[in-house]
Amino acid sequence: MTKIVIIGGVAGGASAAARARRLSEEAQILMFERGPFVSFANCGLPYHIGGEITERSKLLLQTPESFLARFNVDVRVMSEVTHIDRQEKTVTIKNLTDGSEYQESYDFLLLSPGASPVIPPIEGINNPLTHSLRNIPDMDKILETIATNRPDHATVVGGGFIGLEMVEAFHRLGIPTTLLEMADQVMTPVDREMAGFAHAEIRNQGIDLRLGTALKSVQYAPTTSIASENSGEDEVHQHIQGELTLTLSNDEQLTTELLIMAIGVRPEIKLAQEAGLQIGALGGIVTNPAMQTSDPSIYAVGDAVEEQDFVTGKPTIVPLAGPANRQGRMAADNMLGRNETYQGTQGTAICKIFDLAVASTGKNEKQLQRDGIAYEKVYVHTASHASYYPGAEIVSFKMLFDPQSGKIFGAQAVGKDGIDKRIDVMAVAQRAGMTVEQLQHLELTYAPPYGSAKDVINQAAFVATNLIKGDAVAIHYDEIDNLSEDQILLDVRNPGELKNGYLEGAVNIPVDQLRQRMNELPKDKEIIIYCQVGLRGNVAYRQLVNNGYKARNLLGGYRTYMFANK
């Protein structure tokens, strides 16, 4: 009889437990969880705070009782595994309710400890109005602080998934909110110019977004001293009413009444490290494609592990629920004699930012540059479905690829409709090893309410293939401000479109007049063409080069340039 011990009862651990039981009735399966809940919907926590998910109980997907009844898994909550003895193949468990300790043996051990919020050692950060959000008790504390302190202002530090979701939650609750982000952009999975769409949306919603701004210190001023034990106060932190004075990296000060630290997470590796398991350079538990650690009896999955990056083959840490769930299932397979291999992580991700979705898969430009990989990129802005049918929204799409082979490196999309779909298509195409040329042939669903006869992805593939075949020569938004004397700007939009902005010094000849007015342009200069999104620019480009001009077309047009500066 195989005895499987699982440490951590959320995504990866819970998936492994259920799968293991489906494979074997005989296996003994124990699952230890340090916190009071297993298998809760951690991705849903911000939405309960914001009130979109009204019932807290909906976040509790399983209980120890339901796991026992359905899967005959012995689930022990409030049970922290404090030590692994690899020689004896035992773990020591501390019962956090009564303080007692005991041991359990294992044949296979699964580590699914997750990751914990990074709290930097900022002066004054340890106060009762400052929270991070990882689990149900964290959520309850935030809700209690909101109820008790009735904040007139909240501050979120960190513009990643949780930070952005918390900003939206506070906005829904009518609490004016400041978002501090040390980098020059939110949502690091996408590149800076794509994040510009998010910045515009966040500011449009009235959020005080401060980029390039870090938190330097916190001063806490309690206003009363009524204790609230329900919200986790203790003798040291008994006040959850009061205000905080934040000092920022630019030495400005900001008064706030609720502070959320969401600058990132760090793998929980203490137990693995103490047990002498190999820890990688990125700070995660090293795993092989079978999800085994350096000890073949110990598997590890989820936010705590380093796995293989799908694109580069190098180690990566991607703390997301999808990989955690699939890895858990696979670890169970392998513990019970199957031979499954994890196929690498693309890092496919999406975040709702008010009405906008921001999503990506594969590598972004920053990563490709860091890794010294040669790439080309295209931008397309086009309707999420037939533009003549109500409800169409612009999909702003970026695709990165190998300029020689056409291999897909990554894709990013932002917009109000159909964003998840386009990135899913790209995630599948990338995983399947397709080239951008092959994407031209994709046959996607089309009816006016759902798509276009030539989908966003087809269009991006046409543009990319034009570049590869030499049918187009691109210029990008970040080159526009550094043009030489030998280049001139040509705006081929209609004059009426220029009132919303144009590039200084551009000549305006609408594309439909270009054939007649081409002689107004010099043949000895390179003509830098742009339109609103790049489509008419391409028509103009083809006219000009077919008539012997030198030209380039600004991919993504004025729209990409404009939002890159948001």
Add this chain to the structure above:
Amino acid sequence: MTKIVIIGGVAGGASAAARARRLSEEAQILMFERGPFVSFANCGLPYHIGGEITERSKLLLQTPESFLARFNVDVRVMSEVTHIDRQEKTVTIKNLTDGSEYQESYDFLLLSPGASPVIPPIEGINNPLTHSLRNIPDMDKILETIATNRPDHATVVGGGFIGLEMVEAFHRLGIPTTLLEMADQVMTPVDREMAGFAHAEIRNQGIDLRLGTALKSVQYAPTTSIASENSGEDEVHQHIQGELTLTLSNDEQLTTELLIMAIGVRPEIKLAQEAGLQIGALGGIVTNPAMQTSDPSIYAVGDAVEEQDFVTGKPTIVPLAGPANRQGRMAADNMLGRNETYQGTQGTAICKIFDLAVASTGKNEKQLQRDGIAYEKVYVHTASHASYYPGAEIVSFKMLFDPQSGKIFGAQAVGKDGIDKRIDVMAVAQRAGMTVEQLQHLELTYAPPYGSAKDVINQAAFVATNLIKGDAVAIHYDEIDNLSEDQILLDVRNPGELKNGYLEGAVNIPVDQLRQRMNELPKDKEIIIYCQVGLRGNVAYRQLVNNGYKARNLLGGYRTYMFANK
């Protein structure tokens, strides 16, 4: 200088014209269109009739003037090409406005004539209250009939895309509607049991849906004789007020005031046939992967052609806008010296049926059976996004695959949210040659508003892989009514769920009690397990077989069985 003549100015023809000009400034490009409009949004016509697209002008994407200005294409509307002289490489054009005829030479000819509605020779069908819908004039006539006859009842014959869209249009206008369909299902791209969801939705909306019912004859009774030349009346058909008495195949009679014939379309091959071009067994113009006809100077694209089926490699006719557009672009490439090959048609399609989307890609079960291809299938019903986040809807999903290799044959999905996305994912995966086992590893966008950590597609892949690996043995909905004495039915749902229906004779043991009550089940019979959607059934299946029972699980559960009978 290459002279390109294009016959037909909508999807394929217009795409070819624009692409040809982008490739060459020198080419002379002429486009002839028999009707008064080019490049109109034919997929949008039903939505303008129904009022969702309020402005008729939105359907007119391009005009001859805009084509000339942007692409220097000589567009001639109301110009019917009546003859092709392949030896001389000329076409004869009849100007439908003044009746004059003239000739034009060509270096390359592109046929993009489309398909025309099939109107069977039904007695009385030729009357002013009966219409089909292919183009703007057809749409205008229907609108005129509605305005003039103010129908209290409309009848649509044919439950394909246009028929279903017209039913919805009439419903939006408040006109009670009957839908007659000769087959036992609407939407033939999906299989009968998946169409059941559409049948339920159509009937829920109050539509009088009659399956297995054909139109036998029509009797027209005019009520006035006021002529309306605007609506296309002439001396013979001058009445658009009155009513029709329909006699149906079951000899029932039905009174209606507007009749739409939408039983299908037939390739327009008259011109090609008279020119001696090869016509295929399916009745379309034969093309090679370069989109060339049997005459290398003549290309053909769109609804009129036979192209290669992506899955079977056999000729197929798929009259959809996506393939037409891509083929047009590619034909232009090849006429101008490129070497592009069309990669086959999967037939990816989607239709909005009231709140439901019904979509498919690849081959369906009927086609696989007809072609004698061995297949397996799985059904999954699961939430379109995290079920704890508001707005989740059930995605009902069917996947067909090779039971040996796992190669994807096709997929179908029905539901109110996320249907286009799932079929797009499957269309890409199929085109890339992925197996169902590889689909387990797909890393799709996940955040609670958009998806689940284990997406519908991952789940379907798990089920399929379980079948391939022998971890599950399936029974399907259509075998349930023919169980033998050696099989017994086990319902593993909670007793409360049975009030909405159950299978006669089933024993009810909730899955969470099964381990305790397993001894109530016989070991000498095969236990046919079912739950609501198949998931708990699989848990029960694994328990039973791991304890030495013989069992099968009903894939898709009671839900598939129930809707198969709608």
